[in-house]
Amino acid sequence: MSKPNHLDPLPASQNLAGFSERDGHWFIEELSLTQLAEQFGTPLYVYSKNALVTAFTAYEQACLNVDGKRRARIFFAVKANSNLAVMNCFKELGAGFDLVSGGELERALLIGADPASLVFAGVGKSAAEIRLALRVGVKCLNVESIAELEQINHIAAELSCRAPISLRVNPDVDAQTHPYISTGLKDNKFGIAYHEILKTYREAALLSHLDVVGIDCHIGSQITSTAPYLDALDKVLDLVTQLKKGGIGLRHLDLGGGLGIDYGNESPPATTEFTNALLDRIAERGFANLEILLEPGRSLVGNAGALLTRVEYIKLGASKNFCIVDAAMNDLLRPALYSAYHAIVALQKNGVEAQIYDVVGPVCESGDWLGKDRSLAIEANDYLAILSTGAYGFTMASNYNTRPRPAEVMVDGNQAYIIRERETITELLSKERLLPQKK
């Protein structure tokens, strides 16, 4: 891909592994995006297998020392993209999984993930979810409150087992990201306050059905510099030292996920640079014996996916032009929820003059937009690709406005595979029941 030929920022080509523009046509690996849109219909999520592999391999290589010793292990954060085929690709590459619900746990079990490669996080685990996690024998439950510790202890006693637990510390650092995806400040609902964590560990150590194995933190998402991570890491390592002095020796340290990606305007550190900064600091401070877990989500899948959509109507106005497409906020929520920017490219060159448009969906909400003030040379029935939608795209999709969720396709070289069929309206309605008729 050469220089972008339009005004709106595109992710740098090296960050768009899997996608390329050649002679004005867009490809995912060896296949034309236009042809995929025609073949499978729109809206359509497409993912590049090669991009998933490339992103994972970058992490893996950084996790290995020069002498080939493993310094950290990758647990893919499933909530970023929970499609079974995506999870299975990562499983085959050796990933573990970071789970936040019983449903995600069922997914991991369905693809045959080793329970010892699963960590179960989340602020509100239900008793049923805890029971399932303990029955299958997950590696660790990441705990966020004393009430939850007591609940897990109680259920472990019922099951006559010891629950492996880690406490999620809220290190109170500013990840400088969107407030909705910042999780490590003291006012967030996440984690246990830094000043309460030692006390909470002492209480956990007293509960007879808990096995205190680790400590974890996750300071936010779409973080584009290493500095907040190093701040959090230093604070967490201080805790590990204090705990050890108090007789609580931990086996692992889980640093969460959150590394940002290039949506067009960002230049986050490269995976290796980021991972090395953390792992080198851990070694420098003499903690090389701790097992290290990383839980990347977005940075493994974000740039590997695109949402393809078709232009329904062009609506020109005195103050705004609208490009109304067949994808909407129910298919891709990030713009409506976070005012997130996704690059949008036209998939054909048709000689039409470029104009500035708001790209909007058909849903009855003013918040239903996918891009604002975009320069696009398009007409009705053209296809667009909304880039970098592999993370928090399909997984946040809903059926709002009774819209079936899109199909998902994975491309591997010159082959396209349906990895989730498009939903039908019949399927959506089949769960609903009328009240009985009054006689």
Ligand SMILES: *Cc1c(COP(=O)(O)O)cnc(C)c1O
């Ligand atoms: C969401 C989440 C992640 C992944 O975050 P990304 O920003 O997608 O990398 C990792 N760990 C926990 C606990 C999470 O909640």
